[in-house]
Amino acid sequence: MRRLSFLWRYLRRHPVRLYTGIASVLGSVVVGMATPLLVGGAVDQFRTNPTSRVLVTYGGLLVLVAAVRGAFTNAQRMLLVTLSRDVEQELRDDYFAHLATQPQRFFHRHATGDLLARATSDLQAVRMLCGPAIMYTANTVFTAVLTLYFLFDIHAGLSLAALAPMPFVALATRVFGARIHQHFERVQEQFAALSSRVQENLAGLRVVRAYAREDRERRVFAAANDELVSRHRSLIRWTSAFHPLLQGLVGVGFVIVLGYGGGLVVEGVITIGEFVTFNFFLTKLVWPMIAIGWVINLAERGLASLARIRRILETSGAGEQPSPEEAGVPGFRESVAGHLRFTDLDFSYPSVENGSQLQVPVNGSVEPALAGLTLDIAAGTTVAIVGHTGSGKSTLLSLLPRLIDPPPGAVTLDGVDLLDWPLDRLRAAIAMVPQETFLFSVTVGENIAFGQPEAGEEQIRRAAELAGLESDLSSFPRGLDTIVGERGITLSGGQKQRVALARAILCDAPILLLDDCLSAVDTQTEERILTNLRTVFPGRTVLLVSHRISAVRDADEIVVLDGGRIAERGTHDGLVAHDGLYADLDRRQRLEEELQAI
Ligand SMILES: Nc1ncnc2c1ncn2[C@@H]1O[C@H](COP(=O)(O)OP(=O)(O)OP(=O)(O)O)[C@@H](O)[C@H]1O
Ligand SMILES: [Mg+2]
Structure with missing residues (x-):
């Protein structure tokens, strides 16, 4: 009944x-x-x-x-x-x-x-x-x-x-x-x-x-x-x-x-x-x-x-939560400044029960993805995150737009617990380039404007330019109107990444999360794009994940993650002087560059 x-x-x-x-x-x-x-x-x-x-x-x-x-x-x-x-x-x-x-x-x-x-x-x-x-x-x-x-x-x-x-x-x-x-x-x-x-x-x-x-x-x-x-x-x-x-x-x-x-x-x-x-x-x-x-x-x-x-x-969605007024959040403001604070954050992925339709097998290990992480990121600063593969960088970034939910009270934005933010306002404040790019089978232009459908051609072009797509666009048969095929199959890995980057730039959000978003482009192109991006960074809080020292050296602060914990933090010069994980990474990458130059 x-x-x-x-x-x-x-x-x-x-x-x-x-x-x-x-x-x-x-x-x-x-x-x-x-x-x-x-x-x-x-x-x-x-x-x-x-x-x-x-x-x-x-x-x-x-x-x-x-x-x-x-x-x-x-x-x-x-x-x-x-x-x-x-x-x-x-x-x-x-x-x-x-x-x-x-x-x-x-x-x-x-x-x-x-x-x-x-x-x-x-x-x-x-x-x-x-x-x-x-x-x-x-x-x-x-x-x-x-x-x-x-x-x-x-x-x-x-x-x-x-x-x-x-x-x-x-x-x-x-x-x-x-x-x-x-x-x-x-x-x-x-x-x-x-x-x-x-x-x-x-x-x-x-x-x-x-x-x-x-x-x-x-x-x-x-x-x-x-x-x-x-x-x-x-x-x-x-x-x-x-x-x-x-x-x-x-x-x-x-x-x-x-x-x-x-x-x-x-x-x-x-x-x-x-x-x-x-x-x-x-x-x-x-x-x-x-x-x-x-x-x-x-x-x-x-x-x-x-x-x-x-x-x-009838499975409840993630979008249900008190309205900002109901939450009675102190200091809740209309505009987002972008001050992020992580306090003693522990996070483990829920272990997945056995079941025939499950696609994420987890092999019994319950190692936390993030442990005891405390970090204060002032509004408008650029913080780079480096660390070995699997050290928790993507996990840290995914918590911010609540693609995965952090524990209560562990992460705040402008002093308000992320869980108390209305999901739509939180996500509107964040532009993210995920590590794995996803494009829709529409035109390049529409993919870039995905977060801002009302954006004009000029704005889209500008975002594409900042993301270093200009020369690629002129090589596409129909420029911005080129259809990219299912999931962007007709683009190269690096092109896809830059379309995703342009998408995020166009959003003009106070917080920008870049998860290894230039891993598929060569070092020179990366250099050029980063120079462009630095014109976009001021006034925004930027979290920049990368495996390349060249990409992170100019950040206000560099955080080195190791096994879900902060191993080191500081500026490039400070960390090199500290002679730890970061300095080791720096040495090896410079050596590689020198070898390539020969
Ligand atoms: N959806 C998931 N379910 C369960 N465990 C996960 C999931 N995603 C990541 N992990 C685990 O969490 C840990 C941290 O992963 P994360 O993706 O944050 O690493 P990362 O630092 O971004 O690595 P990379 O440099 O390779 O991108 C890893 O041990 C990984 O196996
Ligand atoms: Mg990652």
């Missing part, structure tokens, strides 16, 4: 169509009742008075009934089927909007293909539940009630005998319904797993090819596909046994009517016309009886799918 009340929230937004749709179903059923009565009447009339007038009158009436009924049927479909499409659209919108608010960990728990399956085949099953299921349920109920009335009106005893198989129909429906539901769930699960597989393989196509794993992937896919078909087969076995069984039971009813009803005609208890009418009405019951099975099937599928969609819609 809870599942239906969830659906009701959507259905009740369209009361006019819902109720007039159901009324049209009633209309078509009521008008349809005239047909058996007319045919029976015609038979009786014709026996006593076989004239062409009788023939024409009854024939004309039958045509009229068919026309009116057709009009109602048309209306019912127009109203209820479009209604189901609208509900589907609203559910899909809500689903997508909900996914967009989910925190990172949600996507660690749910495979993309599974989320896609819910948005496609599950949503379709829910649509069938809203449209056809409502339509046929109403039809069945109205038809059953009216038909039973007319049957009993003709002869109660005959009706009872004809309906004797009914309890068996109900029984068969129950038993088969449960099985069908169970098998359908299994089919949906496997379909989701298969979708995940396809999605991952397409996304990782280059890796698959590079490692020549096509054959293996094909075999794994074929096995999963086989499993899907075999689950479908089990489902088909049950559904295909179900329908003939129902029809057989219905047939028994007709045999009874033929024997018992024929006797009644011979005895003169009912007329031949009434016998014909009775049979006609009984035929009208056949469809509802079969429809019950079908509707139950639809309802089972729809409800199972609805539950799967609802489970997603």
Whole structure:
């Protein structure tokens, strides 16, 4: 019932169509009742008075009934089927909007293909539940009630005998319904797993090819596909046994009517016309009886799918938090200065439970990614972060726009706990170039303007120039209007990085986070871009992660991370004099440069 009340929230937004749709179903059923009565009447009339007038009158009436009924049927479909499409659209919108608010960990728990399956085949099953299921349920109920009335009106005893198989129909429906539901769930699960597989393989196509794993992937896919078909087969076995069984039971009813009803005609208890009418009405019951099975099937599928969609819609997002006023945050200001403070920050990635759909295996180690980190970054300063791979640099940066949530009180922006900031304002204050660039399959210009869609061409060009993209743009066939292919596949690694950098520059945010954003460009280009960037840095708080000393030496402060802890901090000269990790890194990189110069 809870599942239906969830659906009701959507259905009740369209009361006019819902109720007039159901009324049209009633209309078509009521008008349809005239047909058996007319045919029976015609038979009786014709026996006593076989004239062409009788023939024409009854024939004309039958045509009229068919026309009116057709009009109602048309209306019912127009109203209820479009209604189901609208509900589907609203559910899909809500689903997508909900996914967009989910925190990172949600996507660690749910495979993309599974989320896609819910948005496609599950949503379709829910649509069938809203449209056809409502339509046929109403039809069945109205038809059953009216038909039973007319049957009993003709002869109660005959009706009872004809309906004797009914309890068996109900029984068969129950038993088969449960099985069908169970098998359908299994089919949906496997379909989701298969979708995940396809999605991952397409996304990782280059890796698959590079490692020549096509054959293996094909075999794994074929096995999963086989499993899907075999689950479908089990489902088909049950559904295909179900329908003939129902029809057989219905047939028994007709045999009874033929024997018992024929006797009644011979005895003169009912007329031949009434016998014909009775049979006609009984035929009208056949469809509802079969429809019950079908509707139950639809309802089972729809409800199972609805539950799967609802489970997603009801996981709470990351975006819920008190409003700034409610939070009663002291010193909350309209404009963001960009003062960041980390206080004794410990952070460990949540260990991921075992589960088939999980994609992030973690090998038992619970090493914290960041430990006891205390750091104060004054507004408007540039702080560089260096450290070995895996030392926690990206983790530190990801905490700021809350791609992952820091522990309460550990990180503040302008003196306010990050967790108390409204997420949209926090993120608007931060422009980030993540370590792994992601481009959309639109034009270069649109990719740059992703965070500022209203930006003018001139601004976009300027951002591109600052990011060192100028010469690349002139080499692209259509400059800023060049389409970059899926995920930017037509660009080089360094070009992609610079598009992402331009995107961040265009945002003009008070805080700029650059996570190793020039790792794929050569040292000279990096030098040139950094010179450009220094014109952008003043007045902003910049966190700059890099593996290259040349990129970080001019920062106001350099922080060296080691195993999630701050190992050293200071200016370039101070750290070199300190002769620790940083000085070691500096020495090695200078040596490399000298070797290259030879
Ligand atoms: N999503 C995640 N789930 C679990 N552990 C993670 C996740 N991301 C990173 N880690 C772990 O956290 C630690 C710090 O990773 P992080 O990405 O911050 O390193 P990094 O300093 O940015 O490294 P690199 O220089 O290679 O980019 C590593 O031990 C890594 O394995
Ligand atoms: Mg990193």
